[in-house]
Amino acid sequence: MPMDSVMGRARALWEGLAQVPVSFAPPGGVDVVVSPRSGLCPDGWVGVVALGGSAIVTAPSDGIAVLVRDALRRLPVEAVTDGALVRQVLPVARVLGPAALSYVSPAGFRAVEAGASSVERLSAAHPDMRRLERSAGYEDAGEAALDEITSPAFVVREHDRVIAAAGYRAWPGRTAHISVLTAPEARGRGLARVTGSLAVAHALAVGMLPQWRARRPDSLRVAAALGFEEMGFQLSVEVEGLSPDFSDAG
Known part of the structure; x- marks a missing residue:
């Protein structure tokens, strides 16, 4: 399995976990969608996954999605999973991550022998x-x-x-x-x-x-x-002072 196929499978996994139609855009792109039941993050949080130079983002409501979309537009794609930089553009209460996402193909796998260990x-x-x-x-x-x-x-x-x-x-x-x-x-x-x-x-x-x-x-x-090859990162963010059902974009 070549690594481009691995990347395709990894992206398909996280697109599916978003629970709504979303896709990794061309390099440099960030696709923000509304998904109250997103598997990218805890309930009510904003989930960000960056893989291969683009990112997908889920928000729990329309209002939060508008805020997030506007905020992340000010960051390069490689910064949208950096908790410290995200705090500079969004009111953040709590952050989980970032966690590195790594994958391996059969050809790239390097097995380790047990040696003396039983x-x-x-x-x-x-x-x-x-x-x-x-x-x-x-x-x-x-x-x-x-x-x-x-x-x-x-x-x-x-x-x-x-x-x-x-x-x-x-x-x-x-x-x-x-x-x-x-x-x-x-x-x-x-x-x-x-x-x-x-x-x-x-x-x-x-x-x-x-x-x-x-x-x-x-x-x-x-x-x-x-x-394993590091292919991207995952970050979860709780927006400060807003309930997940916040919908007033003004």
Whole structure:
């Protein structure tokens, strides 16, 4: 699968998640639409996804869409997922992201051997998965969202305890959203690459498109080591002082 095909699949995924007709414009373009049930962001927020030099944006109401459209017109497309720059043109209450969106093709995938690590499969609901999440802490466990995976969990044990795990959640468009988590005391040993490699290989074997969404440099380094290419960013914004049903554009 060439990378232009990967980009096409990635764009089709996010266009579908918008829940209303929208498309990535030619390079430099930003398409803003109204979608109260958008999958690009939390309910009532503005969702922005930039891929390949253009962006799509969903707003929860006509009024907010007008504000957003006018504000983002003042920014180059490469800045519309920069939270600090968006704050300069919009009244922002809260921001989530930006998160980098990376994808890999079968030809670009670089598998990592388990080496001395013993890897096994568990179900996402296995109690040992919850123990790993507790050891990692609320923030890291929430970022990884291993409790949402639909694939098997590929895990590494040490002293009969799971210290690293990875899997993926099936998203629309046969997309595999990768999740990886390592216990704090086991980090820096390459275990995220080992478990993540198995999750990616499993997804590719059934014709899915692996997606890696991350904000942290360490996670981005793991993705790059496995052959993922960073193709864009996702940002969610809550507009300050306006309810989602705001419709008075004046």
